[in-house]
Amino acid sequence: MAAMLFVVTLALYFAATVCFLAYLLWPSEVLSNVSLGMTATGFASHTIALGAGMIGVTDISTPGFHEALSFFSWVLILVFLAVEFRHHLHVLGSFIVPLALLSLVSAAALPETAPTLTPVFRTLWVHVTLSMLGTVGFAIAFVAGLMYLIQDGLLKSKRFNVLYSKLPALDFLDHLNQQSIVTGFPLLTLGIITGALSAEFSRGSYLNWNPEQTWALVTWVFYFVVLMGRLTVGWRAKRAAYLTIIGFAGVILTLIGVVIKSHGPVS
């Protein structure tokens, strides 16, 4: 059942993505409501799929990339629906839903159950969950940054098109960007700590400087600098937008690197 629901979710997110992208170009509220409905339905089916998947989880199972990416996509949509519910910001869907779809498609491309290793998996689950939550924060920051740059460009070039009217105020996007990093950064920090702990359990060392770990640390340092820069010397607005886009590109590279290199559990 979980597999079928997963496919249903994929189909719904795909349709929602198409509608949400069309919504960027046409000033139609119907379009956004339809996309929103599909996203919400997709989210419900995804939730059930994940829940059904969880039932089968035992201590011996380990979270693989399939689960991680699927979970990432689920949280992303959850955050979107929460923001949408509070701010009625349909246009956010045009950016987040495609991202969630992309992540879910990647999940579908990966094997569902990962090979089993040593039984230290409780910490591993925590590690993956926290890291993914942190990544969701950065993803939202990325989306906010992207929307910021678009709106900034439209305002600067004075192109008052459909997109301009749909995108929210610049300071809202900047604030969303800040909040996402402020939330995502501690989660990633905890994710890295638990990762190091599980590595210690499984391999006997906290850090063995493999490329994924190095990249993860570089990403952590990068976001730390971005956050500090914002709080101390005013790296906000356009600069923050650029930096968070670059940062998220780093995150994606890390993930891709990890996936390509290892077919085993998250290190």
Next chain:
Amino acid sequence: MHIVVVGLSHKTAPVEIREKLAVPESRIGEALTRLCSYQGVREGILLSTCNRVEVYAVVDEVESGYGRIQEFLADAHLSLSSEELTPHLYWHQGDRAISHLFRVASSLDSMIVGESQILGQIKDAFEVALTHKATGIILNKVVKKAISVAKRVRTETKISEMAVSVSYAAVELAKKIFSDLTEKTVLLVGAGEMAKLAARHFIANGVRHVRVTTRNPQHGLELANRFGGTAVPFEQFREDMASADIVLVSTGAAHYLVSEDDVQRSVKQRMNRPMFLIDISVPRNIDPAVRHVDNAFLFDIDDLKARVEQNRGGRLQEAEKAEQMVVDEVGIVRQWLQSLEVTPTIVALRTRADDIRRAEVEKTLGRLANLSAQERELVEAMASSIVNKLIHNTMVTLKAEVNSSEGSAFVEAARRFFNLGDPAVSNVIGSISSASETCRSPREESKDAEEAVLRSGSKTPDH
């Protein structure tokens, strides 16, 4: 005698041209004097706002009148040649000129359809023209009518409810930069009408902190009090700019008051918090190079217009109603103008008949020396009665046909039948004009202009 308009507006000319052509308030009197010194220009009124520069005039001949006015516009600005100007100008005569004035006054031609400032600006322009006796019987009537049409449009359509003004567009743009205006600070530089209006709009939208700076400290203080804000010394406002999220500039200065460096510095001090700068001045007071500064968003009056253009759809229906009103009212003025042509004919006819009657009565009574007073009266009454009965139908017909398409043919016929000489319409109006000293000699006017300059010089130098 023809009513014409020559001018340019935001629809035909970019702000670069408009700012060059704009005539400062203090020099309008002088300009009117010059306008009226052109041969064949009988009446004139000059409307100069940041969105349009237009000359309405009554001229003897349309073509030469157009030429004169264009010459007048180009002459005022040495930096602009007539060739540069021509592509941006429009020319209308007769009904179309009147209709244009009515549309402008009713804010149907405005950047923001339905805004009410233009009516005040027309009233001011008319006032100046009256002071300088540049208008006469025709423009006085037409401009007054334009004002009443505008009022009618405003009360009978919903056009102004939806529109408001450029300031509305400014607030709307601000909301795309700042999601919440309540904690934002507005800095008002100069006391131009538009900027004051915009400031009021921002306050109505929740802005609580207003800072005001004007060249005249007293004036600044008064304005600050009115907006419940604080006054900033004019010399310091550039340094103070960093504390403002929204900077509204509208002064009469002919040069840039705010440079790219000023804004760059302010944004830096603000730790890159966005700044929204609105330049409502024409000529512009903020260097357009400010556009290149990151996190600073500069909009001038043309940008606001572009924003507004898109919101117009909803207003079109009301505008159509207003357009119909304009058409009706133009019809009324046309009738009046035509009656102007008939009236002198009727007067001339009456005078001619009276002259004949008087001469004939005198001749007859001279021969009948022994008539009693009562009999003399009877003779006079009979003569009057014959004359009146003879011309009565003609007069009634003339009055009745005034508004028909053949009205002028009847006038012509009456003049020939009664040998009233050339169609003396222009002469009569001309004599009315000269009697009321419309467009007096340049010498007399220049004295007035000097006084006007002196008077305006004593006002706030901010404009």
